[in-house]
Amino acid sequence: MPVSQFGQPRGARGWLAAHLVARLTGDANRWMVDCLQIGPHDRVLDVGCGPGLAAAAAALVTKGWVVGVDASPTMVRLARRRNRTAVRQGRVEIRQAEAARLPYPDGHFTRAGSLNSLQFWPSPDDGLRELYRVLEPGARVAVVLMARSDDPPGPSAPAWFKDTADRLRVAGFTGVEATSETFGGVIHWALLAVRPVRTSQEKKVAPPSTPRRTG
Secondary structure, three states: OOOHHHHOOOHHHHHHHHHHHHHHOHHHHHHHHHHOOOOOOOOEEEEOOOOOHHHHHHHOOOOOOEEEEEOOHHHHHHHHHHOHHHHHOOOEEEEEOOOOOOOOOOOOEEEEEEEOOHHHOOOHHHHHHHHHHHEEEEEEEEEEEEOOOOOOOOOOOOHHHHHHHHHHHHHOOEEEEEEEEEEOOEEEEEEEEEOOOOOHHHHHHOOOOOOOOOO
């Protein structure tokens, strides 16, 4: 199956790809949710939510709001179906949106995750800056990416993963840490970071924020 069907699934093949992703990534999605250390009142965002597995897992932990966004209408339909009860109750929202244009105000979320999605973003740097924008100061982020077939053997993080960590820092995140787990025989690398809490002095000289976006 073409790799593009996993980044932007469409048509009959896309529907098959979406179901395959759901079957293969359950453990990894739950691990990402664990990495976020979600509390009972957190507002959680999953960028590139795919079939909605992480949104469903997060909704079991928090009484706050859970949002999943994905650029693929096929994934959005599947994620809404998987979370239909929580969607009806107003606890989960699933929307079609690009990572670089999230339809939410500044500082709206307290936790955000992304699993095997960043490599499909047209501009990872723009997406990470947008992720920073919609998180409140002190919020936690987890970016999870699985190992590539051409990665060198061994336990060391590959060069592309270190580059992703640098991208997070450039976007403004601090406290960047790396961890990994293996699911289905494939290493999954996670970058954990926070949006820093500014001091009162830093707030005085901070540039104007990006205009707030609403639905």
